[in-house]
Amino acid sequence: MSRFIVFVLDGFGIGEMQDVASERPQDIGSNTALKLLSAFSDKRLPTLEMLGLNNVVNCDESVMRPSSTASVGKCNLKHEGCDTFAGHQEIMGSKPRKPLVKPFFLSIDNIERALQFDGYSTQRITQGGRSLLLINGCVAVGDNLEAELGQVYNVTANLSEISFDEVQKIGEVIRSNNDVSRNVVFGGLLASNQNLIDAIEVHGECIGVNAPRTGVYDKGFKVIHLGYGVDYSIQVPEMLNERGINTVLVGKVADIVHNPHGISRKRLSDTIDICRISVEELSKSDIGFFCINVQETDLAGHKQDPEAYWSTLDKADRGLEEILKIMNKNDILIVTADHGNDPYIGHGKHTREYTPLLVYGEQIECSVIGERLTLADIGATACDYFGANAPQFGESFLPLLNRITK
Structure with a gap:
């Protein structure tokens, strides 16, 4: 052996x-x-x-x-x-089970209330009739546009403005207030918070940040994956x-x-x-x-x-x-x-x-x-x-x- x-x-x-x-x-x-x-x-x-x-x-x-x-x-x-x-x-x-499909707009109210209760500032940014959340001006949360739509939420951060430890705390609050199979909490060293806003896209019922467009993977990238129901x-x-x-x-x-x-x-x-x-x-x-x-x-x-x-x-x-x-x-x-x-x-x-x-x-x-x-x-x-x-x-x-x- x-x-x-x-x-x-x-x-x-x-x-x-x-x-x-x-x-x-x-x-x-x-x-x-x-x-x-x-x-x-x-x-x-x-x-x-x-x-x-x-x-x-x-x-x-x-x-x-x-x-x-x-x-x-x-x-x-x-x-x-x-x-x-x-x-x-x-x-x-x-054994894989059928994933829950729940676009972010169906969870945004619970998530926003929980974040505000814990003292975080939130701003809704709306495009195409859908909204995502900008937290403390430097963390965006919405649908993951790179995976199966409606099954994963992304928490995308500008680590030039906030520590990854603090982003992880935000991610834990979000994870506790939704039931899709995975939340991805990640960030990189961006030139500006505007990188997050400029990369917002709407795909059908889903709205999120196009992570590659932000440049988040290019410098100082960090990530954790928070699962549910395994x-x-x-x-x-x-x-x-x-x-x-x-x-x-x-x-x-x-x-x-x-x-x-x-x-x-x-x-x-x-x-x-x-x-x-x-x-x-x-x-x-x-x-x-x-x-x-x-x-x-x-x-x-x-x-x-x-x-x-x-x-x-x-x-x-x-x-x-x-x-x-x-x-x-x-x-x-x-x-x-x-x-x-x-x-x-x-x-x-x-x-x-x-x-x-x-x-x-x-x-x-x-x-x-x-x-x-x-x-x-x-x-x-x-x-x-x-x-x-x-x-x-x-x-x-x-x-x-x-x-x-x-």
Whole structure:
């Protein structure tokens, strides 16, 4: 028994799912990985190439070739839409439930009263017949325009005017007064509060701030994700804690997954920092479950910036190389994603795509893992690996891995 490592390239999908035409027609034609490998066809991601990325992408234009030794498959998204929070809860073994759709205008009264009760000043800014709230002049709260409309609220802050600790307090008040599945609390160092106001958009019944337009991701970005209604007692961290197995979460996954008994390295977005910290944490123990999220891929997708996306993949690839160097013979590494975010699709939202399933271990020979029905199979496999009780959802593919004894 050793280490089980899950490396999530946020938003790195490998092609539209079969239900896209009926469920998300705006994502028809999406294929994040294929388009990037085609656009940067003369460039290599050597670690991901060795792990079998082009086995699942099948890009003939790329200098990257399929690997004859890789163990690969792909995962369906079982949750509706293509949401980061839901995707990570699914990876951790939660059975997705139908999300509540409640545009911000249906919650604004309760949220505004609660904020005013706690001493915050609020201003309603109205466009197209809908209103969002500006809090203390430097924090905007409204619908998340990058995720499924009406399912997520964003709390977007100018951290040049307010500390992130204070923004988090505001976020907790907001979280306590609405029942959508996720509230995203984040900010960056902006030149002016006007950046928030200038980025307000109305999409149907929803009004919010277009986060990429504000520049919030560009400097001093910090974020936490506040969930609602998730039963953490049946997820991977709790199942492994019952077996005495340490759990370490690094990056965005630490912000959105409950891990009270383990180590959570939160509020990280820089890819180089995330990879360095991951190697540090892995070096501390030769037993445990590690889940790492690289977020800047997703941010590049939201900004529809292929150059930034490829640059992040290159950094992540070098980080994976360092992880491979310190892996023991019994360790298992899985590289996957939580959804797609095609930077060529023409909109700045997530895309409903299959995710790659690249599995590596010194003791694992070439294995066919096939198409998995849910991301939860990853969490179920982790629990199986450690001999722990299964999480709520998912089927282990550990029996499919051709493990040898050396």
